Structures are given as C-alpha cells and as structure tokens.
Amino acid sequence: MKARVLVTLKSAVLDPQGKAIEGALRSLGVPSIASVRQGKVFDIEIDGTDQAKAEATLKEACEKLLANTVIETYRIEFVG
Amino acid sequence: MKAAVILFPGSNREGDVARALKHVAGATPTVVWHADTELPAGTDLVVLPGGFSYGDYLRCGAIAARAAIMDSVRAHAERGGLVLGICNGFQILCESGLLPGVLVRNARLRFICREALLKVERTDTPFTSRYAKGAIVRYPVAHGEGNYTADAETLKRLEGEGRVVFRYVMPNGRRDDTQVLNGAANSIAGIVSSKLNVLGLMPHPENHVDPLLGSTDGCGLFESMVDALERV
Numbered sequence: 001m002k003a004r005v006l007v008t009l010k011s012a013v014l015d016p017q018g019k020a021i022e023g024a025l026r027s028l029g030v031p032s033i034a035s036v037r038q039g040k041v042f043d044i045e046i047d048g049t050d051q052a053k054a055e056a057t058l059k060e061a062c063e064k065l066l067a068n069t070v071i072e073t074y075r076i077e078f079v080g
Numbered sequence: 081m082k083a084a085v086i087l088f089p090g091s092n093r094e095g096d097v098a099r100a101l102k103h104v105a106g107a108t109p110t111v112v113w114h115a116d117t118e119l120p121a122g123t124d125l126v127v128l129p130g131g132f133s134y135g136d137y138l139r140c141g142a143i144a145a146r147a148a149i150m151d152s153v154r155a156h157a158e159r160g161g162l163v164l165g166i167c168n169g170f171q172i173l174c175e176s177g178l179l180p181g182v183l184v185r186n187a188r189l190r191f192i193c194r195e196a197l198l199k200v201e202r203t204d205t206p207f208t209s210r211y212a213k214g215a216i217v218r219y220p221v222a223h224g225e226g227n228y229t230a231d232a233e234t235l236k237r238l239e240g241e242g243r244v245v246f247r248y249v250m251p252n253g254r255r256d257d258t259q260v261l262n263g264a265a266n267s268i269a270g271i272v273s274s275k276l277n278v279l280g281l282m283p284h285p286e287n288h289v290d291p292l293l294g295s296t297d298g299c300g301l302f303e304s305m306v307d308a309l310e311r312v
Contacts (some may be wrong), residue, residue, distance in 0.1 A: 013229065014263070016189045040138075065146060068139055068175065070182045071229065 001046045001054050006075045007067045008039035043079075044068060051078060081309050083109035086153065088144045093166065093286065100286035104302035114147040120284075124309050125162040126153050128169030129221070130284060139172030140183060140225045145286070150176055162206055162305060163278040167223055170280035179271055179280045180238065181230030183223075186260025189223040195295075196283050198246045198263060198269050199253065205272055206308030207279045208245060215251050217297040219283035220306035221261070221287040226265040226282040228271075232302040235265055246270035247280050 007014045015037050022036035042062070046054045058076045067074040083101050085094045089303045094111060101107045106117040106271065119126065133144035144150075150172075157163050157178055165173040186192060199242050200211040211217065230238070238244055246269040249258050260267045262282070270281025285298030 013184070014187065016187055020189055038140050065138070065142065068142065068182055070180075070231070071184060 001049060001051070003046060003054060003058055004077045004079050005042040005044060005058060005062060005066060006039055006077070007042070007062070007072050008037060008074075009071055010073055013071045028061075040066075048074050054078070056058050081105050081107040081124050081306055082122050083107050083121065083127060084112045084119050084123045085109045085127045086130055086149055087129075088114045088131070088133035088147060088172075089112050089243060090133045090135050091129050091131035093168075093284065096284070096286045097127050097129045098288045100298065100302055102264075104299050105306045107306075112149060114144065114149050117148050117152060119149075119152045119156060123156065123161065124312075125164065125305060126156055128153075128163070128165040128172050128230070130167030130169060133168055133172065134219070136225075137169075139171075139175065140174040141168055141173075144168075144172045145175035145177075154178065157173060157273070157278050160275060160277050162308065164207065164305070165280040166284055166286065167221075167226070167279075167282055168214065170282055171225065173278065174233050179273060179277050180234045181228055181271070183225050183282070184227045184229055185225050185287050186223070186227050186261075191222075192226070192261055193222040194220070196221045197249050197251065197253075198283060199249045199255070200260050201244050201247055202242055205245060205273070205276045205304075205305050207301055209304040209307055211304070216249060216296050217300070218288065219298060220287045221233040221283045223262070223282055226262040226264065228268040228282070230265065238271060239266065241274065243271050243274070244282070245272050268299065 018036045018038040025033045062074040102242040200215045248267045285301040288298035
C-alpha cells in the first residue's frame with residue numbers, strides 16, 4: 001500500500017523559507033501569488049492491505065518522528 | 081567531575097566541549113557513541129554537543145533525539161543528573177521532550193556566525209552560580225536554526241517559573257525582542273528544566289574559555305557545574 005504524508009508548519013508559525021520563495025516568485029513575475037508555505041512530503045510504502053491499520057501505523061510514525069507537533073501538522077493520504 | 085559527551089554522526093563540537101571541560105573543570109570526558117545504550121557508571125554530567133547530527137535531516141536534532149543512548153540520558157536527567165545541550169544539543173533536548181519548545185529557522189534565514197551578548201537571568205542554577213545576576217556575557221553563536229519558539233502557554237509558564245536563563249541583549253544591555261538576532265521568542269537564548277538540572281542554549285560557552293580566543297566568558301558555566309557537583 002502506498003501512502004503520502006504531508007507535514008506542514010501550523011498556520012500561526014512563521015515560515016521564513018516559504019516567505020523567501022513567495023518573494024522569489026513575485027520577483028520572477030509569476031502572477032497572482034498570494035502566499036507560499038513550504039512543507040515536507042513523505043512517500044511511504046506499507047506492508048499489508050488493511051487501510052485502517054496502515055493509517056494507525058502512519059499516525060504513530062508522524063507522532064513519534066515525522067512531525068514535531070509543537071509547530072507542525074500532518075495529513076495522511078493513500079495513493080494508488 | 082565525571083562527564084560524558086555524546087557523539088552523534090554529524091556532531092562537530094565534541095572536541096571543543098571536551099577541551100573546555102578539561103581546561104576549566106579538569107575533567108577529561110568520556111565520548112559516548114550514540115548507538116550505545118548506557119552511560120559510563122557514575123556519570124555526573126552529560127553533554128550533547130553542537131554540530132549537525134544526522135545532517136540535520138528531517139528537523140534539527142529530530143533523529144538524534146530518538147537515538148539509542150537518549151533513553152539513558154533521559155533516565156540520568158530524571159535522577160537529577162546534569163545535562164547540558166549546546167546548539168544542536170539544545171535542538172536535541174527540545175526534540176526529545178527534555179525541554180519544551182522548538183528551534184526553527186532563523187527569522188532572517190541567514191546562518192549566523194558571530195558573537196552574541198547574553199544576559200544571565202538567574203544564578204541559582206548548577207550552570208550559572210559563578211556569574212553575577214544580570215551579568216552580560218559574550219558567547220559565540222553559529223547556527224541556522226536557533227529561533228526559539230513555543231506556544232503562548234509554554235512561554236508564559238517558562239517566564240512565570242523563571243526558566244529563561246540566558247537572553248540575547250543589545251549592546252546597551254537591554255532586551256529588544258524586535259531586534260533579536262535569530263528571531264527567538266522573548267529573546268530566549270537558553271532555558272532550564274523545571275528541576276534546573278537540564279540546560280539548553282544556542283550560543284557556545286565552550287568556545288570562550290581561553291584568552292587566546294578573545295574571551296573567557298564561558299568559563300563561569302563550566303566552573304558553576306564543578307561547584308554544583310562538589311556540593312552533592
């Protein structure tokens with residue numbers, strides 16, 4: 001089973017890298033960029049076919065390591 | 081003093097800390113590999129040195145915080161043993177939950193490598209007893225992610241309990257949260273645990289212990305730990 005975990009900074013946390021990218025896009029003249037936030041993507045393959053079980057595993061992975069829940073939130077998606 | 085310096089892959093200040101411990105405290109520390117599971121018997125002080133543990137992959141200190149040796153470090157801290165985390169070591173302490181909050185990218189994005197002025201906010205800790213209260217000290221900083229942040233409730237608790245030990249200040253000795261070099265909340269440079277035995281700080285006291293390097297302001301921190309351990 002393939003899953004994608006997206007980890008992003010909480011909206012209240014300043015994202016200086018996102019801001020820098022936002023500024024760069026503006027200076028390149030890319031139109032209509034309102035704001036940019038940067039995050040991380042983890043593509044994870046899991047053994048087994050039980051989606052509920054896989055979701056529990058991924059939650060554990062996020063809470064234990066992938067996200068620092070002081071500043072980040074995570075989202076789990078199953079892909080293909 | 082029996083000191084252990086934990087070596088993670090990517091640590092690079094372990095030699096500086098070992099030198100400072102020997103030079104100031106007369107203690108030759110044992111270097112402990114991150115994959116070990118036990119600290120040397122009778123360890124008084126554990127130092128998590130600066131550097132880029134695990135290449136700063138994922139988040140600074142995140143992988144090191146889950147290394148095998150950290151269970152022993154946690155147990156040592158729970159017993160009241162001294163733990164000092166400098167720079168990447170501070171990041172590891174936050175990631176491991178031994179200290180609250182987190183260090184994020186410097187507000188102005190740049191890696192900062194220069195001297196910082198710090199105010200010693202309290203002197204009744206095992207790390208600062210040799211300083212005068214309110215003393216301004218000069219420690220070098222070298223970090224890209226030293227911007228301390230925590231939720232409002234945690235910050236309020238830290239301030240209420242007087243757990244901010246070092247704060248960045250301006251040349252006039254005053255704190256200016258709008259000008260803090262890395263953007264840290266409340267100009268925080270270093271905090272202690274509630275039992276005062278775990279200190280995390282971004283600046284490097286171990287690099288200012290010899291007049292050859294322009295300052296001996298860091299000596300007080302190492303001398304304070306020797307005093308604290310002699311009192312036990």
